[in-house]
Amino acid sequence: MAAILIMSLNWDKIQEFLTYEIISSGKNGGFHLNTWMLILAVLAILVTTLILRGIRKVVTRKMDIPDKLKFESAFKFFNYIVYIIVIISVLHSSGVNLTGLLTASAALFVGLGFALQDLFKDIIAGVTILTDRSVLVNDVIEINNKVGRVFEVKLRSTRIITRDDKILIIPNHLFMSEIVYNYTQNHPKTREQVNVGVAYGSDTRLIEKLLIECVSNQKGVLQSPEPFVMFNEFGDSSLNFAVYFFVKDAFTEPRIKSAIRFDIDKAFRANNVSIPFPQRDIHIINKSSINEESNNRKND
Numbered sequence: 001m002a003a004i005l006i007m008s009l010n011w012d013k014i015q016e017f018l019t020y021e022i023i024s025s026g027k028n029g030g031f032h033l034n035t036w037m038l039i040l041a042v043l044a045i046l047v048t049t050l051i052l053r054g055i056r057k058v059v060t061r062k063m064d065i066p067d068k069l070k071f072e073s074a075f076k077f078f079n080y081i082v083y084i085i086v087i088i089s090v091l092h093s094s095g096v097n098l099t100g101l102l103t104a105s106a107a108l109f110v111g112l113g114f115a116l117q118d119l120f121k122d123i124i125a126g127v128t129i130l131t132d133r134s135v136l137v138n139d140v141i142e143i144n145n146k147v148g149r150v151f152e153v154k155l156r157s158t159r160i161i162t163r164d165d166k167i168l169i170i171p172n173h174l175f176m177s178e179i180v181y182n183y184t185q186n187h188p189k190t191r192e193q194v195n196v197g198v199a200y201g202s203d204t205r206l207i208e209k210l211l212i213e214c215v216s217n218q219k220g221v222l223q224s225p226e227p228f229v230m231f232n233e234f235g236d237s238s239l240n241f242a243v244y245f246f247v248k249d250a251f252t253e254p255r256i257k258s259a260i261r262f263d264i265d266k267a268f269r270a271n272n273v274s275i276p277f278p279q280r281d282i283h284i285i286n287k288s289s290i291n292e293e294s295n296n297r298k299n300d
Contacts, residue, residue: 197238
């Protein structure tokens with residue numbers, strides 16, 4: 001009997017703990033939240049987290065690293081939606097009247113909307129980015145004359161690492177209002193060019209041959225598609241050429257261009273090809289001689 005009485009007392013305490021009102025707002029439909037509802041919500045979130053992690057591991061286990069990073073960027077948005085649905089479902093099934101809560105906090109939501117409109121702009125832009133996949137992890141992008149590789153896409157901001165190894169945090173709404181160049185969205189290779197001018201009288205076919213050799217022997221330049229040279233124009237002081245080539249990693253493109261310029265300079269020196277600089281002829285006119293010439297004309 002004593003044991004039954006103790007168990008009965010313990011059960012009463014457990015029931016009292018589980019039905020303890022944490023938040024209570026009015027009666028007859030007002031919002032209320034007790035300990036049991038909170039425990040259910042926490043358990044639901046934990047179970048949902050485990051399920052989502054399992055789904056992510058199963059889907060990405062055979063993916064390459066770039067595809068895996070791209071999938072995880074879009075999967076984050078899916079996680080937020082699932083969590084919201086789970087929490088609302090748990091609270092509703094526990095008898096929580098969410099209508100009362102939303103009605104009571106309507107004025108607060110309006111105030112927060114005005115105060116946090118920039119934040120909402122970023123979040124909406126973040127959802128758009130994640131759904132239309134315009135910017136993905138590992139993409140090389142250029143925005144506001146800054147080039148970097150995307151390593152994290154969140155709802156509010158996107159983080160990129162620049163060529164100077166600096167972290168740039170970009171508010172997502174800028175992707176909706178600014179022009180963004182995505183170097184690697186459609187395919188990993190990009191076409192680059194190096195411009196050079198040579199003196200008039202140079203052998204143009206020799207220039208073409210030297211430029212192709214300098215580019216073809218450079219590490220990081222793709223052999224297919226093949227590099228090619230364009231004779232762009234007859235400039236004021238030089239014959240202007242451009243050598244075009246393709247690279248797989250646009251992020252390291254400045255280093256490749258620099259190495260090519262070193263090789264071009266070395267090849268031009270070895271073949272006596274000169275790179276001219278602008279020249280101007282200056283004629284100095286003596287004012288006294290002008291006056292003298294004018295007087296002579298009058299006398300004549």
